[in-house]
Amino acid sequence: MRTVITTSEEKAAEFIKRGGLAAFPTETVYGLGASAFNENAVERIFEAKRRPTDNPLIAHVGSVGQIAEVASQITENARRFIDAFFPGPLTIVLKKTEQIPLAATAGLDTIGVRMPRHSAAREFLKACGTPVVAPSANLSGRPSPTTWEAVFEDLNGRIDCILQGETTEIGLESTVVDCTKDAPMVLRLGAVSVEDLRAVVPLTGIYESTGDEEPRSPGLKHKHYSPRAKVILTIEDIHDAHSAAYIGLAVPDAEFKLIKLCSSIEDYARSVFEFFRECDRRGIEVIYCEPVDCDGIGVALMDRLKRAAAR
Numbered sequence: 001m002r003t004v005i006t007t008s009e010e011k012a013a014e015f016i017k018r019g020g021l022a023a024f025p026t027e028t029v030y031g032l033g034a035s036a037f038n039e040n041a042v043e044r045i046f047e048a049k050r051r052p053t054d055n056p057l058i059a060h061v062g063s064v065g066q067i068a069e070v071a072s073q074i075t076e077n078a079r080r081f082i083d084a085f086f087p088g089p090l091t092i093v094l095k096k097t098e099q100i101p102l103a104a105t106a107g108l109d110t111i112g113v114r115m116p117r118h119s120a121a122r123e124f125l126k127a128c129g130t131p132v133v134a135p136s137a138n139l140s141g142r143p144s145p146t147t148w149e150a151v152f153e154d155l156n157g158r159i160d161c162i163l164q165g166e167t168t169e170i171g172l173e174s175t176v177v178d179c180t181k182d183a184p185m186v187l188r189l190g191a192v193s194v195e196d197l198r199a200v201v202p203l204t205g206i207y208e209s210t211g212d213e214e215p216r217s218p219g220l221k222h223k224h225y226s227p228r229a230k231v232i233l234t235i236e237d238i239h240d241a242h243s244a245a246y247i248g249l250a251v252p253d254a255e256f257k258l259i260k261l262c263s264s265i266e267d268y269a270r271s272v273f274e275f276f277r278e279c280d281r282r283g284i285e286v287i288y289c290e291p292v293d294c295d296g297i298g299v300a301l302m303d304r305l306k307r308a309a310a311r
């Protein structure tokens with residue numbers, strides 16, 4: 001399959017309307033979209049990404065009005081979060097409508113709903129005229145793509161189209177919050193912090209897996225965010241710097257083979273997945289990452305770094 005690369009939102013939307021797959025930029029990471037109601041197209045997403053079929057997709061909407069096409073009921077708490085954070089980097093899990101094929105939700109009766117604020121994403125969704133289900137546009141298990149080139153690297157020849165955009169602004173995936181129960185539950189940390197959510201609904205909890213039961217967010221049980229290289233979360237006692245890479249805010253003592261000095265925690269969050277990919281391209285085997293303070297985007301960043309290091 002030839003993958004068309006375009007800067008035209010309308011052209012990319014044509015592929016969605018014809019049942020194809022198009023990758024598109026958002027403020028978090030690039031997504032790989034298909035029409036939410038086209039079962040065949042939805043199944044092709046899983047093939048293209050080699051994604052386990054038990055990991056559900058997020059439905060992206062271009063307007064608040066469109067939420068009713070994918071969610072059968074908007075709970076009171078969901079309504080509050082929508083008013084406060086849409087459009088933006090927040091995904092809300094709600095009961096799905098019958099029109100959403102079970103393939104999209106991995107058999108669940110719920111669906112994640114997100115309205116991106118990125119202008120090209122919004123133009124694209126408007127032109128599609130339908131909700132678009134989209135996971136991150138990487139091969140399953142690889143770091144999420146923050147540039148269109150990273151999408152190309154993983155999916156060229158496997159999808160119909162890539163809508164070209166800039167490097168994504170946030171660089172980490174959206175916060176996921178389950179609003180189907182009385183108390184909202186955060187399933188994945190992102191740029192919208194737990195404190196942000198609690199300012200709107202004080203009862204909001206954070207899901208922590210005990211390892212025993214089925215994870216509330218099926219994606220949590222899959223390997224994520226990992227480069228091929230080994231990730232180590234420290235900047236102390238480093239003896240193999242000459243063959244290793246480093247990313248962080250502090251200037252390291254040692255001479256690393258590859259180094260990314262970040263100007264802020266935001267810059268670190270925005271840069272980390274692309275840095276992981278660059279290390280893989282260069283065959284680097286060990287990446288040292290500076291741990292950061294757990295506030296603001298630092299909480300989500302530490303979550304991803306720990307997952308990458310836990311492999």
Ligand code: TXA
Nearest residue numbers: 028030031056057110111112135136173174217218219
């Ligand atoms: O920022 C983002 O969320 C990006 C952009 C493209 O919007 N998308 C993204 O999708 O990161 P993905 O598929 O890579 O991650 C979706 C996460 C997974 O952990 C999945 O298990 C969880 O959301 N999820 C999706 N639907 C769910 C549901 N119905 N119930 C619980 N968790 C769900």
Ligand code: MG
Nearest residue numbers: 135136137144
């Ligand atoms: Mg993903």
